[in-house]
Amino acid sequence: MIDELAPLLDAAAIVTDRDMIAPWERDWRRRFHGHAPALLAPRSTDQVVAIVRAAARHRVPLVAQGGNSSMVGGATPPVDGSALLLSLRRMNAIRTLDAEAGRVVAEAGVILQTMNDAALVAGWRFPLTLGARGTATIGGLVSTNAGGTQVLRFGTMRGLVLGVEAVMADGSVHDGLPALAKDNRGYNLDQLLIGAEGTLGIVTAATLKLVPAIAARGVAWAGVADPTAALALLRRFQRAGDTVESFEILPADTLAAALAHVPDSRAPIAGHHPWHLLIEATAASAGQEAPAALLERVLAAAIADGLVADATIAASEAQATAFWTLRDSLSDAERARGPAVQHDIAVPVSAMPRFMVDAAAACDARFPGTHASGFGHLGDGNIHFHVRAPAGVDRDRWYAEDAPDITRFVHDLVTDAGGTISAEHGIGQMKAAELARLAPPGRLAALTAIKAALDPLGILNPGKLLAPNSSAA
């Protein structure tokens, strides 16, 4: 297959040097290790077509890979060396950026930070960002329907992707890049490819929506009695205007961990509050109310009504940054306290206040000595549900024996609450067995049938999303 492809690709497109392949055979957290005899790095959609056609002829599976920042082993090849890595990183052109319309056509290998910067330079904003922005690529973000901290206002990638170009398993090119605002010509393949984790087609480019650049932002910190009060406050903001883009919640205990973890940090508001909120609003134009004024107006009324105990609005960019530094340190701060398992879960937003309290209590009761807590995107119904090991536990034994039980317990709670075991990160290989265990049989059958229909030879990212035996469902 490699010999066949050699004349069709440039020299740099075929990598067989073990040292050069090795970093891409494991995920960045080093939890999954695979093996690939070669890594293919095409420079164009036509080259991807040639590769997919050859793969189909030779029945050699392809594992599409962008920045390799999957949290679920979604881009790591199988261990048996049966598949080739297909890196999209060299397809990194921004093909067009329409500064009039506010839309951009970016190839799969464009790095998120590059996309963010390019939008800003053009006077626009690509309103999606996340921790891995320096490595994550557009293709990976599309294929995992990535989220981030601005989902509340702008949605996940699904809300920002206007169209997708992809090479399907039969070698045909799906061209959704014209990205029509209205188009009712049958099933929406663009939407099907978003979040498909490279199992239905190889995403080679996407048309993305830009939004007006931020003219001003306001950042507030508030203390409330419980998540129910927090949600009531969020609803007030949403009725007051569609400008709140982050609404993050954390318990007092987690804030304490962050304050201990971040040097020279101080609590944004005085006194003890069981729950804390970080709220950011932005304005794009002079015609809109200043974000700080909106925050002040709504928070003042909420304090007067007893919904909020105390609140402060960042008086400077430095203070706003300090608030966000606390928020961004939560995962590290929690990890620094000892062994723990995290869960990327969501439930319906309206069910989240109760879930946060009840699920933590149920988890603590079921696993004595552990401590469960949730923090994160209340406005999205999406929290990082964190369960800390009992003090003094043997780390390796706990991870190997207790953690899986805890995870299944948490997943059961989430499923019973109508929620999801994967809010942001996808299924990959890490959660395929849990998906097979918890998804309704009809849904599993539908996913399996769609996979078989669009990739009948099983050459696209095998072993991801659908567990090998899930077709038996």
Added chain:
Amino acid sequence: MIDELAPLLDAAAIVTDRDMIAPWERDWRRRFHGHAPALLAPRSTDQVVAIVRAAARHRVPLVAQGGNSSMVGGATPPVDGSALLLSLRRMNAIRTLDAEAGRVVAEAGVILQTMNDAALVAGWRFPLTLGARGTATIGGLVSTNAGGTQVLRFGTMRGLVLGVEAVMADGSVHDGLPALAKDNRGYNLDQLLIGAEGTLGIVTAATLKLVPAIAARGVAWAGVADPTAALALLRRFQRAGDTVESFEILPADTLAAALAHVPDSRAPIAGHHPWHLLIEATAASAGQEAPAALLERVLAAAIADGLVADATIAASEAQATAFWTLRDSLSDAERARGPAVQHDIAVPVSAMPRFMVDAAAACDARFPGTHASGFGHLGDGNIHFHVRAPAGVDRDRWYAEDAPDITRFVHDLVTDAGGTISAEHGIGQMKAAELARLAPPGRLAALTAIKAALDPLGILNPGKLLAPNSSAA
């Protein structure tokens, strides 16, 4: 099959009286006539499950139907009487309306106007409306990914549907009603069912997004030299804030027809302008700039820059309504001028100004004596492309012989421009052959494979969307 279902359904759920079935065997424009030996009208999702299971056992196809207001024969049964009608009209409950969160769970049979009214009563707004709002149902709107006049700001149904409940061909129930803001558990079946025209599952309910009610609106009329100037003006509005929700364009000739057609109407602005624009902006809260102020600010600058020749802002609700009455009469006014074929087409927004001019000229040149013109949703890249027959032509002969040639010619132009032959109305049976003719083979193969995967027995709305022989592609 009927005997088997009788004990499972209530008496009113099985209709075999010819007179009662007849109105539902033809579409409302009386272009398509079919035959169904019975009409089934379940009252619950469980009853739909029973019906679908029986249909699968007996290999009897089902044609789902809501308000029967399809523009493409999408809900008309086959002529051979091989299928049963499945009316969702009795499933017309609004199951829940969360006035805090601004979301509603509505059954398939809820009429759009009822939904609009219920939202308003709760202090919210369901921002989708169209001519058939008194008969069109939520299930049909979901299944055809309906549009309307506010797509520019809020998108089509796809942007308003947060989740779908549907009975799949195997009798399993897809429950997307929890409508999680973030959920990455594999292929998005909700998105796949939206716009699937009842061919992949029977939509029984949907969770819909509401938006804040309108606090104020502003309506303007402007005259411009050409569609290019119109688009430049739209871009200025979009940069100024996300509050313009209608941006409609019409040529002077079409305005003249409307003025002749609507009693006691007068031109909104004086003088001759080749192209006219109707623009509406709204504000939901006191914190936003008044819509009329925004319109005035942007239009005054555009006039100063020579982009707009003249403009006026409606000084009263009565005047605003008068502007809209002109717009809403365009289809009738054009039809009153004689035989014509209309086309529901879209191209990329940025390509629309040129397309409107070039396509009309090409059509006039190719079919001497006809007159082509486009009007409609410039902001969506979606116009009604109207081709009027030559004066004095024999009506029946022209519709039978010339109109199909014109339609194929227009569809070729649209396809060459990267556009769609169905912007709003879907494919149904009317456009299935054209879809098969114009869609890329890879796309047709993918659609056909998905259909076969999810409805292997072919019991869901056969003969719609995919022409019977398109599987040969």
